[in-house]
Amino acid sequence: xxxxxxxxxxxxxxxxxxxPQGWWPGGRGFSLPVGAILVQHTTWASVERALDNxxxxxxxxxxxxxxxxxxxxxxxxxxxGLPRQKAERLTGFARALVEDFGGSLELLYAAEPHHxxxxxxxxRGIGRETAESVMLYGARLPVPVVDAYARxxxxxxxxxxxGDADAAWREWFAGQLPADATLLGELHxxxxxxxxxxxxxxxxxxxxxxxxxxxxxxxRTAGALPAEEVSV
DNA sequence: GTCCAGGGCCTAC
DNA sequence: GTAGGCCATGGA
Numbered sequence: 728x729x730x731x732x733x734x735x736x737x738x739x740x741x742x743x744x745x746x747p748q749g750w751w752p753g754g755r756g757f758s759l760p761v762g763a764i765l766v767q768h769t770t771w772a773s774v775e776r777a778l779d780n781x782x783x784x785x786x787x788x789x790x791x792x793x794x795x796x797x798x799x800x801x802x803x804x805x806x807x808g809l810p811r812q813k814a815e816r817l818t819g820f821a822r823a824l825v826e827d828f829g830g831s832l833e834l835l836y837a838a839e840p841h842h843x844x845x846x847x848x849x850x851r852g853i854g855r856e857t858a859e860s861v862m863l864y865g866a867r868l869p870v871p872v873v874d875a876y877a878r879x880x881x882x883x884x885x886x887x888x889x890g891d892a893d894a895a896w897r898e899w900f901a902g903q904l905p906a907d908a909t910l911l912g913e914l915h916x917x918x919x920x921x922x923x924x925x926x927x928x929x930x931x932x933x934x935x936x937x938x939x940x941x942x943x944x945x946x947r948t949a950g951a952l953p954a955e956e957v958s959v
Numbered sequence: 960g961t962c963c964a965g966g967g968c969c970t971a972c
Numbered sequence: 973g974t975a976g977g978c979c980a981t982g983g984a
Binding site for chain 2: 750764766767768769770773774808809816851852853854855860872875876916918919920922923927928929
């Protein structure tokens, strides 16, 4: 494998290695922002059980969730962990959606992107990463999602931008990739998939398809790891 | 038993 | 601005 030098090469290498991930292909339903909040600090398998519980209770509906008792919602989302916290965040999100957009995600997504971003960030429990995920997969806006996996993988490949500011990372991705929500959605999914399998906090590079072009992967194969690479 | 997952909030410094 | 604790369940 040739040495990777940019985001486009990374995307193509990950796509070749892992294939299309197809996250949230249906995209625009209420389960998307709900899932984006539920998935924080847990696995998607756990989220699906929580979503099933909410669906069974008729709460995958903005007005119904807005009116629901957070304590009852907490029991339904318990499989996804942090139940009290996530129940408050979900009911709060639904209330704001009903109050500000009549419960319509279509109207929310139709807002000017800057306002959409600001509105999402103003919701309790929605930070940068969750807001960007909703904008990318829900509103289908070409927004790169810069998460811990993206940073770790790019750092280990020796491609990280100068400085570590959010803006520098966003510019690093946006400047090298087309403004294409489908491509950026695949890239984020591929980075997560690759990170889970081969680029965790403690490097386990065995079998990593990027090993040949990754300094950490090569050193991992050889044995020792530089401390600054292990700790990224 | 230990680690950590498709984060974000709050507090202290 | 940033480091550290906290939230809680479940799978590896």
